[in-house]
Amino acid sequence: MDEPNDTHSLDKDEWAHVPWSESFVDIEGSERKPKEFPLTRFKMMYDEDTLYVGAELIEPKIWGTITEKNSTMYHENDFEVFFNLDGSRHHYYELEVNCLNTIWELLLNRPYKDGYSIENPFNLVSVRSAVFIDGRTNSPETDSVKWCVEMSWSLAELQQFDQLRYRGEPLSSGRASIATPRPPSTRGETVRPAVTTGRTVAGDVWRVNFSRVQYELETVVNADTNQLQYQKVPDTREDNIVWAPTGVIDIHRPERWGYVFFSSENELPGGELELSGAMTGFLDEQMAIERVLDAVYYRQRAFHAFHGGFGSTMEMLYTGLSPQTSPVTTSSTMWTESFPLFDLLRKYQLDFPVISVRSDLLEAPPGPDESRIDGTRRKSGRRYAPALDQHDEDFDEDIVQEFVPAPPLALSPRSLEVKTLETRGLYSNYTVSLRSATQEWQMTQDGRLRRTS
Numbered sequence: 001m002d003e004p005n006d007t008h009s010l011d012k013d014e015w016a017h018v019p020w021s022e023s024f025v026d027i028e029g030s031e032r033k034p035k036e037f038p039l040t041r042f043k044m045m046y047d048e049d050t051l052y053v054g055a056e057l058i059e060p061k062i063w064g065t066i067t068e069k070n071s072t073m074y075h076e077n078d079f080e081v082f083f084n085l086d087g088s089r090h091h092y093y094e095l096e097v098n099c100l101n102t103i104w105e106l107l108l109n110r111p112y113k114d115g116y117s118i119e120n121p122f123n124l125v126s127v128r129s130a131v132f133i134d135g136r137t138n139s140p141e142t143d144s145v146k147w148c149v150e151m152s153w154s155l156a157e158l159q160q161f162d163q164l165r166y167r168g169e170p171l172s173s174g175r176a177s178i179a180t181p182r183p184p185s186t187r188g189e190t191v192r193p194a195v196t197t198g199r200t201v202a203g204d205v206w207r208v209n210f211s212r213v214q215y216e217l218e219t220v221v222n223a224d225t226n227q228l229q230y231q232k233v234p235d236t237r238e239d240n241i242v243w244a245p246t247g248v249i250d251i252h253r254p255e256r257w258g259y260v261f262f263s264s265e266n267e268l269p270g271g272e273l274e275l276s277g278a279m280t281g282f283l284d285e286q287m288a289i290e291r292v293l294d295a296v297y298y299r300q301r302a303f304h305a306f307h308g309g310f311g312s313t314m315e316m317l318y319t320g321l322s323p324q325t326s327p328v329t330t331s332s333t334m335w336t337e338s339f340p341l342f343d344l345l346r347k348y349q350l351d352f353p354v355i356s357v358r359s360d361l362l363e364a365p366p367g368p369d370e371s372r373i374d375g376t377r378r379k380s381g382r383r384y385a386p387a388l389d390q391h392d393e394d395f396d397e398d399i400v401q402e403f404v405p406a407p408p409l410a411l412s413p414r415s416l417e418v419k420t421l422e423t424r425g426l427y428s429n430y431t432v433s434l435r436s437a438t439q440e441w442q443m444t445q446d447g448r449l450r451r452t453s
Contacts, residue, residue, distance in 0.1 A: 027240035070121035084207040085162040126154030202264035309426025
């Protein structure tokens with residue numbers, strides 16, 4: 001396929017065999033926000049080297065002013081792409097583009113809700129984009145129809161975002177799309193060395209989402225030029241129109257994104273058959289595992305907000321303490337059946353989730369005389385040992401004088417707070433594990449998901 005260019009819409013022959021996605025809906029979901037939006041949809045395909053995305057945005061008022069690359073784009077109308085290759089919910093790529101073909105690329109090592117870590121900008125060598133305008137940009141006198149964007153990336157360069165390096169990633173409830181393969185193509189123009197690791201192959205599954213940010217516009221007269229122009233209606237928030245709704249006004253919920261299955265078939269029927277086989281073969285079980293771990297994750301978030309720490313056991317999390325009740329004890333051995341997803345565990349023969357925690361007080365930090373410049377610890381100049389029995393045959397009074405009692409541990413106010421919380425079974429961290437007969441998955445308090453066996 002040719003590189004993206006601004007002389008064609010998505011009606012060209014290369015895209016003809018690729019099906020459109022479903023129409024985008026409000027980010028909170030069509031049931032909660034059944035508002036009608038201008039049509040937004042996308043297509044995806046890939047060849048041996050490259051991933052292609054094309055999007056169509058129906059819009060009578062095509063507006064954009066940002067022309068500097070890597071500017072904050074979402075303050076104006078834009079189209080946004082999110083790729084989480086390994087499904088970990090961390091280390092995902094974002095690209096935003098406006099109708100002027102100005103792009104902004106970022107890498108999010110953690111989502112905002114999980115103590116975000118962002119590399120901004122994070123520009124890829126291979127990315128290409130082009131915009132087609134059916135109408136006229138920034139022209140209130142013109143009734144425009146739509147704008148389309150084509151984008152492409154080197155699959156090898158995108159693989160740097162697959163940190164877990166395993167296949168068959170879990171799929172949560174959400175929308176599905178099938179990336180259709182195309183014949184090989186080549187790419188040029190290198191502005192810096194590209195990071196390439198491995199390759200995407202048929203059968204791979206990515207977590208992805210697409211979003212359209214749309215503001216309500218009004219027409220005003222520019223006081224300097226006396227020309228008509230668009231501006232945002234004051235005190236009106238934007239619409240977030242997405243492919244896979246997250247249920248809240250926050251696109252950075254990778255656990256609620258859709259997924260893309262890379263098919264080896266050139267046509268949709270064959271791709272759907274492959275996807276069906278993968279779902280039956282192993283993905284259904286992984287979806288169930290992920291759903292259970294997500295339930296524990298969100299329960300822990302609510303629990304922490306109320307108690308100031310994460311629960312150290314499933315029993316504490318679901319019966320011993322809860323945001324609605326005071327601490328209680330239970331002698332029932334059947335409390336596990338009250339777990340909201342117990343039927344799902346039974347259906348897929350999954351073990352009950354297990355929570356493990358790590359104490360923040362296991363090892364005190366080195367004192368000022370105990371650390372080296374390289375950060376390692378050295379032995380203290382004073383020696384500490386338990387009291388010796390004077391009746392021991394090896395007892396030597398001179399040696400005893402070399403030993404002194406260990407000084408009491410002086411805890412900082414924060415350490416005292418941590419100690420108090422841990423005494424109650426509350427911790428600053430946790431890992432929840434879930435096993436089936438063939439695999440084990442874990443999730444940590446920051447929402448990171450990974451397969452451990």
